[in-house]
Amino acid sequence: MTISVNGVEAMLPSDPRVSLLDLLREQLGLSGTKKGCDQGACGACTVLVDGERILSCLALAVQYDGRSVTTIEGLGTAECPHPLQSAFIAHDGFQCGYCTPGQICSAMGMIEEVRRGTPSHVTSDITAEVIPFSRDEVRERMSGNLCRCGAHNGIVDAIATLLPEAAE
């Protein structure tokens, strides 16, 4: 029973009650992933599992045996930030920073979803092979990540730097 976290194998907990979030923070010392509501409402705990964004607070760690998790610590470092991390700084995509790791992991998953053609609630033609990026698409697709500082405009600007087609 092991799980790969940012490329490092870790043991899964023996108690099945442990959430993936608590495994990351309390047992592996990866405190970048944040506990906000702990009930699936805020998105602060968003991580990538095999590239898909999920809420680690509602995930029982034992369910993710053999899977590969990427947290904010796996995306970049202070010395060598991921381009999206740099963009969040450049565009004031945060104020207190508590929601930021979840926002960034969520945006990474979101970009892949659009590239493979996952429709959203604001996609006008859901039968289209290629779904055009737009600021409205980014806003809708990021609605599961709350920012109580209200930095959403900066967040959308930062994400749009990775999506030239959504910049306008």
Added chain:
Amino acid sequence: MIPFTYARATDVADAVRRGGAEAARYLGGGTNLVDLMRETIERPDILVDVTGLSHAITERDDGGLLIGAATSNTALAEHRAVRTRYPALSRAIVAGASAQIRNMATVGGNLLQRTRCAYFYDEAGAHCNKRHPGDGCDAMDGFNRMHAILGASPSCVSVHPSDMCVALAMLDAQVHLEAPASTRRLPLTELHRLPGDRPDVETHLAPGELITAIELPAASLAVRSTYRKVRDRASYAFALVSVAAALEVEEGRVKEVRIALGGVAHKPWRAWTAEAALLGQPATEASFAAAAQAELAAARPLKDNGFKIELARRTMVAVLGELAGEAV
């Protein structure tokens, strides 16, 4: 969270063998069950993880689609055949929850999610017949703006929260069920119960019975289908009212129609009365309004939710008008 044992089912036979135990629960993505366990509203002794079972979406010989119950909500919404042949289903799924939750949540789990009535969730502070039969219902005279206008009872006025199920009810979906000694199918419209005097019993599933798949019948009608959700904010909120509908018009008259409502009842509400009223009628706003009125004649408002009756009427008329515009 109360201690429990966890087992990952290797196949359907293994799952139903384990799931037959008393106080066992099947676990999908956990987006609802884990939350309810943390609140000690759900108290299973055994969790049987069924996310490793079928998540295939396969074409059937008759032109329908068979969807494994472990399929994620996202995988179903983005599937090419669903987007092109059953657009209401794709639209309903992406109108629900957030992308992270849709990535985790399974189709089977979506069907069996429980109401988001705040009094149901308030284990410490509220009476709820769904949590504790006979305990009373604080929603009845409480803050009930989000609650039911159709099919409610003196025991329970909560609503079923799923968007996906509203589209499935409209599409005449069948639910495939497995138990150690039986295999059967149930129309989605007959899966969920109205509350009556046992709101704690939410479905017609036998104890331990497992949802293995959903079947969508072949239906050319479904190509012209859609889903509209009205909610308090533009995204990531439960429905005040929602409408799934499909419509076929021939020579200006309604040849075939299917309508289901969400956010109004303890189960996805198939609008059989409105459908019957519309057959053969001119595809006009007046007919749509009369049919909506007929369906909602049975609606009973609570203290805070009378607005839902007019909202449901207008949303039905708007959605049918949109589909009639496409059909002309």
